[in-house]
Structure formats: C-alpha cells, structure tokens
Amino acid sequence: MQNRCVWEHNGNDSLLYSVDYAGAFTRGESREIALGKMRNEIASYLDWTGKITAEMVDTTIVQEKESELQIADADSDVIFDNEKEPLSKEEYLYLKDLALKSAGDFHQLYQSIPDKNVSCLPERKTFYGTRPRTAQEMYDHTKNVNAYYFGEVGINADNEGTIRECRERGFALLEKDWEFLNNPVVEGSYDELWSVRKMLRRFIWHDRIHARAMYRMAVKTFGADRTGNPFSFIL
Numbered sequence: 001m002q003n004r005c006v007w008e009h010n011g012n013d014s015l016l017y018s019v020d021y022a023g024a025f026t027r028g029e030s031r032e033i034a035l036g037k038m039r040n041e042i043a044s045y046l047d048w049t050g051k052i053t054a055e056m057v058d059t060t061i062v063q064e065k066e067s068e069l070q071i072a073d074a075d076s077d078v079i080f081d082n083e084k085e086p087l088s089k090e091e092y093l094y095l096k097d098l099a100l101k102s103a104g105d106f107h108q109l110y111q112s113i114p115d116k117n118v119s120c121l122p123e124r125k126t127f128y129g130t131r132p133r134t135a136q137e138m139y140d141h142t143k144n145v146n147a148y149y150f151g152e153v154g155i156n157a158d159n160e161g162t163i164r165e166c167r168e169r170g171f172a173l174l175e176k177d178w179e180f181l182n183n184p185v186v187e188g189s190y191d192e193l194w195s196v197r198k199m200l201r202r203f204i205w206h207d208r209i210h211a212r213a214m215y216r217m218a219v220k221t222f223g224a225d226r227t228g229n230p231f232s233f234i235l
Helices: 031-049 089-111 135-143 146-152 163-174 178-182 196-222
Strands: 002-010 013-018 025-028 058-066
Touching: 002 031, 013 031, 025 031, 031 058, 089 135, 089 163, 089 178, 089 196, 135 163, 135 196, 146 163, 146 196
Parallel strands: 002 058
Antiparallel strands: 002 013, 013 025
C-alpha cells in the first residue's frame, strides 16, 4: 500500500504527514522515530474511516520542509506539492465528508468526558499560548480554528455552535462558487501559503492532534476506558 509522506522538521524534531491519507501524521524526536510509527498510524486511520487495513505499508518521503517553527508543539506551515493542484468535485466531497466526520467524532468524544473543566495535566507554554488542559479548553481551541482556517482561503466563516455546525456553515459558504475547485494557492497570515486542499487536510490533522490529547487526558484524570470512544484511531 502506497503511503507518500511529507517530512517537516526543525533540528531533531520531526512531523511526518501522509499525502495519501489526509490528516494522518506521526511525530518523533527524529525522522526514524516518526517513520517507525507510521504503519500503526495508517492502520488506525483506515480503521477510523472504515476501510480494510492492508498488511504492508510502503512509506516513502516525497517532500521535505526544514522549518523554524516549534515542531515539538505541532506548529506547521508546510504546503504539500499536491495541495497546489486542482480538486475534482468528487475528491473535494470525499475530503469534506472526512472533515465533517472528524468534527462530529471530536464532539462526541468531548461529550463523553464526565467533567469538562477538570484536568490533571500541568500547565505548559506552547507557540500559541498556554496548552489547553481541560476537555472544555481543548474543545474550544479546536473548534475556534474554524474562522481562521476558512479565512485563510478567503471565506468569512464563524465559530458559533458546535464544531461540526460551524464547519458545515463554512463549507456552505465556500460552495457558493464552485470555482474554488481550481484550488488557487494564496498567501495567508504570517506569510503562510494556503489552498482549499490544504485547509481540508489541516482540519482533520488538527482534530486528530487534540482528540488524542483529550482522550489521554481523560484516561489520566478520570480513569476512562476505551468503551464507546469514537476515535478508535487515536489509541
């Protein structure tokens, strides 16, 4: 099974992103550590999407980005080469469905936390401020990138309602003009390059990061088990 990857790194810290499975990623203190995690990552991603897991994963690095960002905190600005290419309507609708499923599953995970304002995690500073510690803080942070991500591709979206509701409204605004399928690359905030294809991947990736964090926090804080966890891929 082909799994083309983009390697973004800063010194020894590495983020490895799948090109073929939007939002799938691994992180490690070295490229080799990140590569070693990728087979399990793809297997869990396929389980989440309901696809059959292949026995072999042939991972190859097809693009490299040396970064000055805090990779250890999952700070990223890379745009994949294929994220500069036009989208077919079928591909867009598939990726949109994944982004909405991801938002719905994230909301379900958040709802399952018994006390959304309690956490055993210590405070820690990251590139975007103090790390979210509680389920409420993690949910609000993850939901509230909606206006930012859509804004980077020129869509005036909002963060109102649930994470899925505001994301759905953003897509509805985007779809008012199907010319967006041409997927132009635009310069957004902080000189970062964006496209609709990149935005779709970033939504799933960002949900994935904070779903893992929320689930692990809940296990440490409340002794939660894995029963009913909608994000089987985060385990």
